[in-house]
Amino acid sequence: MLFQKVHVFRVKPKQELLSSIASYCREHGITSGIVIGIIGSVEKAKLNFIMELPGKYKSVEYPGPLEIVCAQGSVALKDNSPIIHIHVQLSGQDICRGGHLAEATVFTTAEVVIAELDYQLQRQLDSYTSLNELRQ
Amino acid sequence: MLFQKVHVFRVKPKQELLSSIASYCREHGITSGIVIGIIGSVEKAKLNFIMELPGKYKSVEYPGPLEIVCAQGSVALKDNSPIIHIHVQLSGQDICRGGHLAEATVFTTAEVVIAELDYQLQRQLDSYTSLNELRQ
Amino acid sequence: MLFQKVHVFRVKPKQELLSSIASYCREHGITSGIVIGIIGSVEKAKLNFIMELPGKYKSVEYPGPLEIVCAQGSVALKDNSPIIHIHVQLSGQDICRGGHLAEATVFTTAEVVIAELDYQLQRQLDSYTSLNELRQ
Numbered sequence: 001m002l003f004q005k006v007h008v009f010r011v012k013p014k015q016e017l018l019s020s021i022a023s024y025c026r027e028h029g030i031t032s033g034i035v036i037g038i039i040g041s042v043e044k045a046k047l048n049f050i051m052e053l054p055g056k057y058k059s060v061e062y063p064g065p066l067e068i069v070c071a072q073g074s075v076a077l078k079d080n081s082p083i084i085h086i087h088v089q090l091s092g093q094d095i096c097r098g099g100h101l102a103e104a105t106v107f108t109t110a111e112v113v114i115a116e117l118d119y120q121l122q123r124q125l126d127s128y129t130s131l132n133e134l135r136q
Numbered sequence: 137m138l139f140q141k142v143h144v145f146r147v148k149p150k151q152e153l154l155s156s157i158a159s160y161c162r163e164h165g166i167t168s169g170i171v172i173g174i175i176g177s178v179e180k181a182k183l184n185f186i187m188e189l190p191g192k193y194k195s196v197e198y199p200g201p202l203e204i205v206c207a208q209g210s211v212a213l214k215d216n217s218p219i220i221h222i223h224v225q226l227s228g229q230d231i232c233r234g235g236h237l238a239e240a241t242v243f244t245t246a247e248v249v250i251a252e253l254d255y256q257l258q259r260q261l262d263s264y265t266s267l268n269e270l271r272q
Numbered sequence: 273m274l275f276q277k278v279h280v281f282r283v284k285p286k287q288e289l290l291s292s293i294a295s296y297c298r299e300h301g302i303t304s305g306i307v308i309g310i311i312g313s314v315e316k317a318k319l320n321f322i323m324e325l326p327g328k329y330k331s332v333e334y335p336g337p338l339e340i341v342c343a344q345g346s347v348a349l350k351d352n353s354p355i356i357h358i359h360v361q362l363s364g365q366d367i368c369r370g371g372h373l374a375e376a377t378v379f380t381t382a383e384v385v386i387a388e389l390d391y392q393l394q395r396q397l398d399s400y401t402s403l404n405e406l407r408q
Contacts, residue, residue: 001142006273010406037344039359050177069370070344072173072206087175091370098205098227108401129244134146137278186313208309208342223311234341234363265380270282
């Protein structure tokens with residue numbers, strides 16, 4: 001597996017981060033890749049935290065502005081549909097939390113780096129976790 | 137130096153994260169690489185924090201479930217033995233801490249990305265820090 | 273866009289992290305790249321947090337030692353001058369904060385990974401944010 005193309009792009013103020021990344025991937029035909037990083041800031045964000053198995057999440061909303069300190073994740077296919085799975089770290093001077101990115105509205109910018117792979121990453125439902133896990 | 141091969145793999149529930157990564161590297165002959173990222177969740181984890189010099193650490197155990205927000209690090213050799221050095225960021229809705237990954241038990245998944253290098257990273261004991269530091 | 277050369281280097285104790293990275297980039301002719309990661313520890317650090325628009329930051333100093341859990345960012349040019357934009361996550365056992373890296377003094381080490389790009393990243397002043405944003 002190799003990084004075959006690196007995409008660096010900006011998501012602008014007031015845009016929703018996750019759907020903007022999904023749009024970018026759709027427009028550029030990216031179905032398999034690694035989210036190398038995201039930095040910037042959000043005016044608000046919603047993170048999911050796993051609570052118990054099978055896959056039960058709690059969503060928490062955070063008012064901003066908060067820094068996007070970093071993010072990691074991937075783009076993969078499940079049954080031919082793309083799944084963008086990103087964890088993001090947010091911080092202000094008074095609070096610092098990270099988790100599964102459910103949604104976030106960009107404040108100043110989000111500088112996104114995605115490296116496309118020359119191999120198709122796939123997800124499938126895992127009966128133990130009830131989540132869409134990487135297939136190996 | 138180039139990224140010559142990218143490895144994307146899942147560490148499954150109940151597995152110890154650091155030793156699972158070490159096993160993967162051993163099986164795939166990886167002795168030099170960059171840990172590009174890890175996301176997932178842990179049911180518990182132990183992190184080390186540097187306290188003073190020469191190299192004195194404090195270990196703290198964290199009960200989960202906690203999100204693995206992100207991780208970075210490397211695989212290198214010291215005297216022909218592999219050293220996997222990873223820092224990891226963990227978060228729940230009530231706590232957020234990151235540090236040197238000592239050990240962690242996977243809760244739902246850990247999606248690991250390692251990019252192999254075409255150049256051998258090496259570590260050596262540093263007399264000032266008393267730690268195994270990257271050799272240049 | 274491709275990663276054309278990967279740089280892995282150590283910034284040593286007592287060195288200022290951001291200016292050391294700038295020096296490395298200058299010496300190696302890096303004007304366009306992605307900061308893939310930084311791990312290590314700092315004896316102190318100053319982070320900036322965005323407060324309001326147009327671009328108004330608050331700087332906060334953190335005494336260490338603190339772990340450098342991770343970092344992400346880029347090297348780009350604005351009007352032929354390099355801009356190194358890095359967000360960093362710091363943590364001890366009692367505090368965890370991340371933000372825009374203004375300055376930091378290395379405690380034990382900082383292991384920096386930068387992947388050079390074969391395409392020139394550019395920044396320009398954005399009239400809405402009053403910040404130097406990635407040009408697309």
